[in-house]
Amino acid sequence: MKKVNVLISGSGSLYGVAIIQSLLRSELPLKLVACDVSARTLGLYLAHQAYIVPPAHQEELYLTSLFNIIAKENIHAIFVASSHELAFYSHNKLDIEKKTGAKVFTNFPETLNLCNDKWLTVNFLKENNFYFPLTIRYPEDQDQLNEFIKDVQFPIVIKPRGGAGSQGLYIVNQYEDLHPLLENKKDIILQQYLPDDCGEFTTGICTGANGRILSGITLKRYLQEGMTMSADSGDFTEITDYCKRVAQVLKPYGPSNFQLRLLSGKPYIFEINPRFSSSTGMRSLLGVNEAEILIRAEILGEAINQNKILKCSVIRQYIDYLVPTDKIVMLQLPPD
Known part of the structure; x- marks a missing residue:
C-alpha cells in the first residue's frame, strides 16, 4: 500500500x-x-x-x-x-x-452557505419534507412576530443567522424580555424552542463523492458554553438513519455534523455543520475515524464497512x- x-x-x-x-x-x-x-x-x-x-x-x-x-x-x-x-x-x-x-x-460554496445560514438551513429542511423548528427572520418578518409567538409559545430562541456555538444565542421566556433583545438587530432569527428533556444529540455523517454515505454515528452530548464536553454513545440508530437521509439529499462532501433535539419523539435538526466538529476525536475513540474513512474511500478507493461502535461515554479534559x-x-x- x-x-x-x-x-x-x-x-x-x-x-x-x-x-x-x-x-x-x-x-x-x-x-x-x-x-x-x-x-x-x-x-x-x-x-x-x-x-x-x-x-x-x-x-x-x-x-x-x-x-x-x-x-x-x-x-x-x-x-x-x-x-x-x-x-x-x-x-x-x-x-x-x-x-x-x-x-x-471541503464543500462547494453553495452547500457551505446553505449550512452557515440557519434560515437557509430551515428552508432546506422544510422544502425537502424533513422536520424543522418553526422560524422567522428579524427584521424581515417582524410583521409576523405576534402570530409566531401565538403559534410556538414561550420560550423562544433568538440567534444569529450565521455563527456557531452559543454566541449570540438567547432563550426568551416572556414577552417583556423580547423587544430589548431585538432592538437595532438584524440578520437574526427567532426559532421555536425544542425541549431538552430527552437531551441534545450530534450526528456525524461522513460522505464521499456524489453524497455516498460512508459512516454515521450519533452521540447524546452534554454542553458547556456551546462545546461538547461529554457524550454518550447508545442505541441511536433511528436518529443516525434519519440524518443519513438528510445527507443523501443535501449531498455534502466529507465530514458533517447534525445538531438536533427530539420533539414528540421526532428528530428536529436545528443546525448543520459541513466540516469536522468538536466531537471528531470522540467519534474516533468510539470506533468511527472519519479522517481515516475518507482516505480509505476517496484516496485509496477501498470499500468501507462501518466498524462496530463502542457503547460508552467520553469525557473531554484538556491536558x-x-x-x-x-x-x-x-x-x-x-x-x-
Whole structure:
C-alpha cells in the first residue's frame, strides 16, 4: 500500500488536533503534514512535518504557500480544520485539485452557505419534507412576530443567522424580555424552542463523492458554553438513519455534523455543520475515524464497512503538552 501524505490545515484547532490524533492511531501508512498561522499551536508538533502559513484572508500569499507545501510534500489529501479557512478552500477547491491532484475535503460554496445560514438551513429542511423548528427572520418578518409567538409559545430562541456555538444565542421566556433583545438587530432569527428533556444529540455523517454515505454515528452530548464536553454513545440508530437521509439529499462532501433535539419523539435538526466538529476525536475513540474513512474511500478507493461502535461515554479534559522551545523558534524563522 502506498504512503498517503495528508495536509491538516488549521492544525492547532480542537478539530485539527483531533484529526491528527485520529490519523496517528490509524494502521494506514501516512505522513501527516500540519500547517497553521501560529507556531504556538499543538497540532504542528504532533504531526510528522509542520509549516507556518499566512492567514487565509491574505488569499494570494496563502495560495502560494499552500502550493509550495503540496509540491514539496507530495500531498494527496487536505483536511480543513479551521473554520476561518473553510471559505478559502471552498472557493479554491477545484483550482487546487486541478493544479496539484490533491483531494480537498471541503464543500462547494453553495452547500457551505446553505449550512452557515440557519434560515437557509430551515428552508432546506422544510422544502425537502424533513422536520424543522418553526422560524422567522428579524427584521424581515417582524410583521409576523405576534402570530409566531401565538403559534410556538414561550420560550423562544433568538440567534444569529450565521455563527456557531452559543454566541449570540438567547432563550426568551416572556414577552417583556423580547423587544430589548431585538432592538437595532438584524440578520437574526427567532426559532421555536425544542425541549431538552430527552437531551441534545450530534450526528456525524461522513460522505464521499456524489453524497455516498460512508459512516454515521450519533452521540447524546452534554454542553458547556456551546462545546461538547461529554457524550454518550447508545442505541441511536433511528436518529443516525434519519440524518443519513438528510445527507443523501443535501449531498455534502466529507465530514458533517447534525445538531438536533427530539420533539414528540421526532428528530428536529436545528443546525448543520459541513466540516469536522468538536466531537471528531470522540467519534474516533468510539470506533468511527472519519479522517481515516475518507482516505480509505476517496484516496485509496477501498470499500468501507462501518466498524462496530463502542457503547460508552467520553469525557473531554484538556491536558498540557511539553514542546521544546527551539522547535517553536525554528518554525518562526522565515523560510529559505
